[in-house]
Amino acid sequence: EDKVVQSPLSLVVHEGDTVTLNCSYEVTNFRSLLWYKQEKKAPTFLFMLTSSGIEKKSGRLSSILDKKELFSILNITATQTGDSAIYLCAVEEYGNKLVFGAGTILRVKS
Amino acid sequence: SQTIHQWPATLVQPVGSPLSLECTVEGTSNPNLYWYRQAAGRGLQLLFYSVGIGQISSEVPQNLSASRPQDRQFILSSKKLLLSDSGFYLCALTNRGREGYTFGSGTRLTVV
Numbered sequence: 284e285d286k287v288v289q290s291p292l293s294l295v296v297h298e299g300d301t302v303t304l305n306c307s308y309e310v311t312n313f314r315s316l317l318w319y320k321q322e323k324k325a326p327t328f329l330f331m332l333t334s335s336g337i338e339k340k341s342g343r344l345s346s347i348l349d350k351k352e353l354f355s356i357l358n359i360t361a362t363q364t365g366d367s368a369i370y371l372c373a374v375e376e377y378g379n380k381l382v383f384g385a386g387t388i389l390r391v392k393s
Numbered sequence: 394s395q396t397i398h399q400w401p402a403t404l405v406q407p408v409g410s411p412l413s414l415e416c417t418v419e420g421t422s423n424p425n426l427y428w429y430r431q432a433a434g435r436g437l438q439l440l441f442y443s444v445g446i447g448q449i450s451s452e453v454p455q456n457l458s459a460s461r462p463q464d465r466q467f468i469l470s471s472k473k474l475l476l477s478d479s480g481f482y483l484c485a486l487t488n489r490g491r492e493g494y495t496f497g498s499g500t501r502l503t504v505v
Binding site for chain 2: 325328
């Protein structure tokens, strides 16, 4: 059975801390791995990763994929209260299927 | 830019009542469309996806159904709702060659 496992399930940090969110996966026909940020309603897209070892960056966020060990990490440096959200990892398979993890709830305290 | 319109935003329905959630797309044509459900405290679960008009694939057996009567319209239905149908329903689309998915704003369904 295809599955995506995220850890930790929840995390509380202080502003300025650096956090690392983990995502491991077992899927049949891997195509890409995606990270989303969900605050109140619909998830917003952060990154799409298809190749191992190539870091993607957007401001204070960065992510990397290891296709050999079947995991990805999402780093957030110098966290702000606005980073508080649920971070979702999803794996896209060939055939249009997207399998989501349960998410990591991040709370950044001021 | 492509956008997804979903309505209603919230819905409270009694057990056994019918359901119809609609999702319409603007700014693109021939998208792949998806219905996801997020139960409280869980990740997103794929319910249905469609690669074209009248083409529906079901991922999870249940009392829900989906239809795609037009290229930019995707409908999620039920004849009789169950308590376990409560959750947050998201419509999403992808277009070949674009990164990531575009999500609608979602419908919070509470079955009472």
